[in-house]
Amino acid sequence: MTIAGRTSAESRQPRRPAAIAGSSMKTIIEPFRIKTVEPIRMTTREQRETILQHAGFNLFLVQAEDVLIDLLTDSGTGAMSAEQWAGVMRADESYAGAKSFTRFEERLRSITGFDHILPTHQGRASERILFALLGGKGRVVPNNAHFDTTQANIEHSGAQAINLPIPEASDPTNRHPFKGNVNVEALEALIADVGADRIPCIMITVTNNSGGGQPVSLQNIKDVRRVCDQHGLPLILDACRFAENAYFIKLREEGQQDRPVADIVREMFDLADGATISAKKDGIVNIGGVLLLRNADLLRRASELLILTEGYTTYGGLAGRDLEAMAQGFEEVLHEDYLQYRIRSTGYLGDKLLEAGIQIVEPPGGHAIYVDAKHLCPHIPQAQFPGQAVVCALYRLGGIRACEIGSVMFGGKGHAPPAMELVRLAIPRRVYTQSHIDYVIEVFRDVKQMAPELRPLRIIEQPPALRHFTARFEEL
Numbered sequence: 001m002t003i004a005g006r007t008s009a010e011s012r013q014p015r016r017p018a019a020i021a022g023s024s025m026k027t028i029i030e031p032f033r034i035k036t037v038e039p040i041r042m043t044t045r046e047q048r049e050t051i052l053q054h055a056g057f058n059l060f061l062v063q064a065e066d067v068l069i070d071l072l073t074d075s076g077t078g079a080m081s082a083e084q085w086a087g088v089m090r091a092d093e094s095y096a097g098a099k100s101f102t103r104f105e106e107r108l109r110s111i112t113g114f115d116h117i118l119p120t121h122q123g124r125a126s127e128r129i130l131f132a133l134l135g136g137k138g139r140v141v142p143n144n145a146h147f148d149t150t151q152a153n154i155e156h157s158g159a160q161a162i163n164l165p166i167p168e169a170s171d172p173t174n175r176h177p178f179k180g181n182v183n184v185e186a187l188e189a190l191i192a193d194v195g196a197d198r199i200p201c202i203m204i205t206v207t208n209n210s211g212g213g214q215p216v217s218l219q220n221i222k223d224v225r226r227v228c229d230q231h232g233l234p235l236i237l238d239a240c241r242f243a244e245n246a247y248f249i250k251l252r253e254e255g256q257q258d259r260p261v262a263d264i265v266r267e268m269f270d271l272a273d274g275a276t277i278s279a280k281k282d283g284i285v286n287i288g289g290v291l292l293l294r295n296a297d298l299l300r301r302a303s304e305l306l307i308l309t310e311g312y313t314t315y316g317g318l319a320g321r322d323l324e325a326m327a328q329g330f331e332e333v334l335h336e337d338y339l340q341y342r343i344r345s346t347g348y349l350g351d352k353l354l355e356a357g358i359q360i361v362e363p364p365g366g367h368a369i370y371v372d373a374k375h376l377c378p379h380i381p382q383a384q385f386p387g388q389a390v391v392c393a394l395y396r397l398g399g400i401r402a403c404e405i406g407s408v409m410f411g412g413k414g415h416a417p418p419a420m421e422l423v424r425l426a427i428p429r430r431v432y433t434q435s436h437i438d439y440v441i442e443v444f445r446d447v448k449q450m451a452p453e454l455r456p457l458r459i460i461e462q463p464p465a466l467r468h469f470t471a472r473f474e475e476l
């Protein structure tokens, strides 16, 4: 399956017509062949109508076998390679000091330069441990944009999570190359306002998941590092998508074009005092996480908490086979042909939706395309969930599952409505081919046609936190 239209010239200049690229530019193909397949099943429109009603119009409550193309998340949904599966068989399942842990530790050390590598079962476990130590009432944790679990873990500790994106980030049409950047002036103002003693750390999420999968520049990480140094504050990366972020730096940041992505990755980690990582993203595994810390005292206390709730420090709630899969996945994600295909194939979906008149967060992100639901459904007020209405339409019309990132996810009790109402089409790694993506584009054209008829929603049932997972809705 080729990826027609995805040329390397386009990968540098996402909106340049292919004709300008010249004949030497070839289609960017998937740098793998498919060895194992998993059937997917189409349902009828009537069946999906019933399924949607039963699920309370919440796609998290729909069974996966009732979904044709699942773009709910890129987390834990990637296809593992033959080498990763080989690692699963090779794994050492010893409780302590397993060979698989050593392989995992050495790989993460060589990529990140951190001496001590704590495995966890997934990203939020790293977050929970970190904020059990750094959070607490009265504390404030700034970030370019916290993801939902990070925000929830900070708030669970009693602290406050603050988002400080650059102003360009809230304008979907703005094509700033690094829309994930932290607003450094706003960060300095926040520190002056609340006082550095109330800020336990400054976070940067690479790439910025809640604001469009947009990258953070190396310069911005350096600028935040400088602010951290001025105030003696640690810098923590939420590094779930570190490789995709580094590839964007290579493509877009001045002077970075000739560097291996691995070098850029290393420089990003060198600037940080710690990192939380969900390996379910750029680790290309189905489960796993990492917590990195340089400070010896913090590391000791984090190890104690790890043993208390996750597992011993050489397995952290995982099996040896998971550690093997991570060790291999973190290596494969840095292959530049993989990253070129990854970033360009996501961009292909974004460019085609723009051509169809569907406003997305521009430029296309790394792991997902974010559709601007306010633009698509101007008749639905924010309080009546335009993003969720689009999510329901995608499922009704094409069996596609997407995720609302707007007032359902972030507008719960005590929170102001978010700046954007987005529908995220997250692309699992190495899973779907171009014809799957072309189908998504066709369904989206139908959704656009019937957009004026999409119905607003009302929440009839919701939990106190992370309501998007279990809330139930009714159509108005």
Ligand code: F0G
Pocket: 072, 073, 074, 075, 122, 123, 124, 125, 147, 149, 150, 205, 209, 238, 240, 278, 279, 280, 289
């Ligand atoms: N940080 C970011 C930026 C994330 O995107 C996620 C997960 C996490 C932390 C938590 O990691 O799921 O392993 O506990 N994001 C997934 C998503 C769920 O769909 O974007 P986790």
